[in-house]
Amino acid sequence: MREPTFWILTALVDQPRHGYGVIQETAALSDGQVTLQAGTLYAALDRLAAEGLVGVDHEEIVDGRPRRYYRLTESGTAALAAETERLARNASTASRRLQARKPGFAG
């Protein structure tokens, strides 16, 4: 799972969000590391929808334009959980090895 995808799914964990809401939330959650362009976001949402990981929760019309709110599906929740677990394992493994290396540096 690529990083923008990870943050998009993470942004949708607590509540459905519209496109700009997802952009804002991913920027906040990633400490500004991921700033999504609108085109990139909707391409990712199309792909995630085709994979069944997100869906449209509801839609409102604002100034004559549709504003869709996207939500995480059960598959999306499971995929994010699996990815989170994988990343945690990776981080934990790397941490252990770094801890083991420190005495060598000191000595």
Add this chain to the structure above:
Amino acid sequence: MRPLALYAYPSGPRRDEVLDTLLMAAAGGQGRRRVRETANLLRNGMRARLGRPRSRAVGVFATIVALVAGFFAAALANRLAWEAAPDMPSASERAALAEMIAPGLPMTWAEWSPDDPADQRAPFATTGGGELDARQIDSTTPGTAQTAQVATYLAGLRKRLSDAGWRVVRDYPSASRNLDGTPQDDSAAILARNDRLVLMLWNNHDPANKVNELDATVYRAEPTWISAVTFAAGLPGAILGWLVFGWASRRTEGRPAATALTISAAALGLVLVLPAVLLAADYLTVLTGDYLPGSPFWIGLEPTNEFGGLALPAEAMFAVALLIAAFCRPVQRRQPQLADQA
């Protein structure tokens, strides 16, 4: 104001949805780098036109189709533009050419002889043997003791060409060869051009067979504006190819049988047209000034060309692919739908 780049997206609510997001971002004080934003919308919008958001292959296929469509458009534009090409050399220009090529010799120019006399003034036509050629003038002049000194004669010709503002593109031996590769005589040829004309000259000298003559052919060089028109037509052709491919891709999306049939027909068409496309790569020599219109870059689409017979079945395959797509009723699009709700 609605950014024009939004029209890269297929028609539907997505355009307005993206616009809504852009407006909210602007109202939220998010700085907009318009060039980056436009490029992003164009790239993702054109990708959205292909449908099948999970597929990477669809982008590769669309790119190939776009290149081939660009080639077709450029070929058509080039052929049409040649109708407005400058005239063949005038009588005085022909006399000056003769004097430069063979000073003092009775050199006369003959018009070309297309297979169909009605093509006499056409920029391209088939000539003896059915091969496509460009309109030209030709001359065969008996050689002299001076022209029989091939190297000396060609050195003099090169100087006269250079003095007259011509550029020698190629200079090569043209003798018949024995089985072991050794030349049977000292015949040689020269290819030169200026902004307007291309000269091919063969100094045929084979004493054993009592051959001593100068053969010259003069073509019109491709004017810069025709090259510009050709390249300019390639881009809209490629975009149109991408859009038509996207239309077919979206219509057949979610229909495995129709997808397989459409891809098979289109892929077969691409394979059949491949030789013509590869021959067209020669057109890039127009950038270095080495392109010769005598063998136009679209010659592979001509029925008389050795590969030209493949062009028609290729076009038929593309038509079949489009017909299959046209008969498909689009199923529910894979773009997120309200109906996706659990």
